[in-house]
Amino acid sequence: MDLTTTPDQERLRGELRAWLHEHLPWDYGVGLPPRFTDLAQEVSFGRRWQGDLAAAGWVGVTWPTAYGGRALGPAENFVVQEELARARAPELVGRIGINLAGPTLLAHGTDAQKERWLPAVLSAAELWCQLFSEPDAGSDLAAVRTVAARSAGGWVLNGQKVWTSYAQFADWAVCLARSDTTAPKHRGLSFYVLDMHAEGVEVRPLLQLTGEAEFNEVILHDVFVPDDQLVGAEGAGWRVAGSTLSHERGVNPRQLVIHMQHLEELLRTAAAASAFDDPRLRQRLAEAYVEVRLFQLHNWRSLSKLERGLEPGPEGSILKLYWSEMSKRLHQLALDILGPAAPLWRDATDNPGDGSWQRAWLYYLASSIFAGTNEIQHNVIGERVLGLPREPEPPVPDTAGTGGGRTRQEAARGTGF
Numbered sequence: 001m002d003l004t005t006t007p008d009q010e011r012l013r014g015e016l017r018a019w020l021h022e023h024l025p026w027d028y029g030v031g032l033p034p035r036f037t038d039l040a041q042e043v044s045f046g047r048r049w050q051g052d053l054a055a056a057g058w059v060g061v062t063w064p065t066a067y068g069g070r071a072l073g074p075a076e077n078f079v080v081q082e083e084l085a086r087a088r089a090p091e092l093v094g095r096i097g098i099n100l101a102g103p104t105l106l107a108h109g110t111d112a113q114k115e116r117w118l119p120a121v122l123s124a125a126e127l128w129c130q131l132f133s134e135p136d137a138g139s140d141l142a143a144v145r146t147v148a149a150r151s152a153g154g155w156v157l158n159g160q161k162v163w164t165s166y167a168q169f170a171d172w173a174v175c176l177a178r179s180d181t182t183a184p185k186h187r188g189l190s191f192y193v194l195d196m197h198a199e200g201v202e203v204r205p206l207l208q209l210t211g212e213a214e215f216n217e218v219i220l221h222d223v224f225v226p227d228d229q230l231v232g233a234e235g236a237g238w239r240v241a242g243s244t245l246s247h248e249r250g251v252n253p254r255q256l257v258i259h260m261q262h263l264e265e266l267l268r269t270a271a272a273a274s275a276f277d278d279p280r281l282r283q284r285l286a287e288a289y290v291e292v293r294l295f296q297l298h299n300w301r302s303l304s305k306l307e308r309g310l311e312p313g314p315e316g317s318i319l320k321l322y323w324s325e326m327s328k329r330l331h332q333l334a335l336d337i338l339g340p341a342a343p344l345w346r347d348a349t350d351n352p353g354d355g356s357w358q359r360a361w362l363y364y365l366a367s368s369i370f371a372g373t374n375e376i377q378h379n380v381i382g383e384r385v386l387g388l389p390r391e392p393e394p395p396v397p398d399t400a401g402t403g404g405g406r407t408r409q410e411a412a413r414g415t416g417f
């Protein structure tokens with residue numbers, strides 16, 4: 001692992017830092033996001049911010065120039081993400097498009113599909129969601145039951161998806177559905193781009209612990225998807241979806257940015273609350289600092305693998321498991337520092353952070369579920385990183401070359417944003 005940046009990377013850092021000093025919607029490095037009255041207001045603010053950032057070329061820097069990127073490498077992308085964190089820049093609202101849908105289309109889409117969808121992903125002119133999970137298909141994603149039936153000029157989809165983050169704001173979705181109900185489960189799947197404004201798409205918000213409804217239930221009643229919105233070959237959906245899921249683990253600049261920002265804010269909150277005078281809190285603050293730093297180093301290790309042209313492997317599960325537990329400890333510490341103010345909610349007076357710590361604590365309870373549950377990560381680490389024995393299971397034959405041949409455990413995954 002080489003942590004030294006090149007002169008070109010430092011030039012890139014300087015260029016972005018100068019841009020942020022001029023364009024951030026609040027003071028560089030110290031600002032807090034404005035108080036939004038609801039999620040819709042936050043999303044519309046986010047679209048404007050991402051639009052500005054993309055227009056200046058700071059979104060999707062690794063993407064090809066033809067689709068609005070800069071064709072830079074993973075290390076340059078990391079420099080960009082770290083600078084955004086340092087500046088306390090707002091999170092990107094179009095993250096599902098940028099991190100999941102976009103890379104999948106880049107890998108498996110036709111030229112026409114890439115030209116149609118990719119530029120609007122970066123500018124947030126169009127938002128995306130991920131229609132993978134279903135009530136009986138979460139960790140075992142290949143069990144999806146949504147059916148895609150052949151029809152003139154396309155497909156008709158019927159089924160129920162759940163936990164779909166940002167579905168109520170999305171223009172498009174990546175959707176996994178069963179196009180052949182007679183084939184073995186991994187081989188009967190196809191991968192579609194679905195128009196969220198199409199007739200028959202019903203979005204029902206689901207209330208979360210935070211009091212917001214960021215995710216939703218999505219019912220598909222006879223939704224027509226034209227032929228040119230099939231991504232990859234018919235029946236190759238499991239392989240295409242595997243590409244989407246590989247972007248959820250491994251290097252995770254987004255969670256790194258968030259946790260670096262939260263750590264900085266925590267240190268500020270701790271100083272204001274004189275928490276450094278308490279030796280037990282001081283010790284835990286030092287541990288939180290070390291943990292975020294270790295997360296950064298873990299990321300750099302995976303990054304150096306990418307830089308050498310290697311694919312992220314199953315050890316990405318270590319990173320996911322690590323940050324989800326780190327996150328819970330960090331946000332628990334924040335509440336312990338707030339002390340008697342910890343149970344206060346947003347409208348309360350004398351509430352340090354105006355309820356943002358309480359919200360983050362509640363939100364990150366889900367970190368051990370989304371992007372693959374902790375149990376699934378433990379299984380992957382045990383079986384595929386440590387090589388521990390696994391329960392024998394008959395493999396699914398891969399006669400069609402579509403990514404069957406894997407066992408159920410290897411198919412286990414998790415999504416979530």
Ligand SMILES: Cc1cc2nc3c(=O)[nH]c(=O)nc-3n(C[C@H](O)[C@H](O)[C@H](O)COP(=O)(O)OP(=O)(O)OC[C@H]3O[C@@H](n4cnc5c(N)ncnc54)[C@H](O)[C@@H]3O)c2cc1C
Pocket residue numbers: 129130131132133134135136137138139140162163164165166215366369370371372373374375376379409412413414415416417
């Ligand atoms: C905040 C949030 C946002 C999300 N956003 C999206 C989204 O935008 N799109 C989307 O498609 N999905 C999304 N998800 C869904 C997420 O991917 C699933 O919740 C996750 O994959 C787990 O699936 P499940 O909830 O069906 O639980 P299940 O798979 O039913 O698991 C239930 C329990 O059984 C355990 N378990 C299951 N299989 C095994 C096994 N083989 N070995 C050991 N233990 C096992 C699990 O760890 C868990 O504890 C989101 C989830 C959350 C929490």
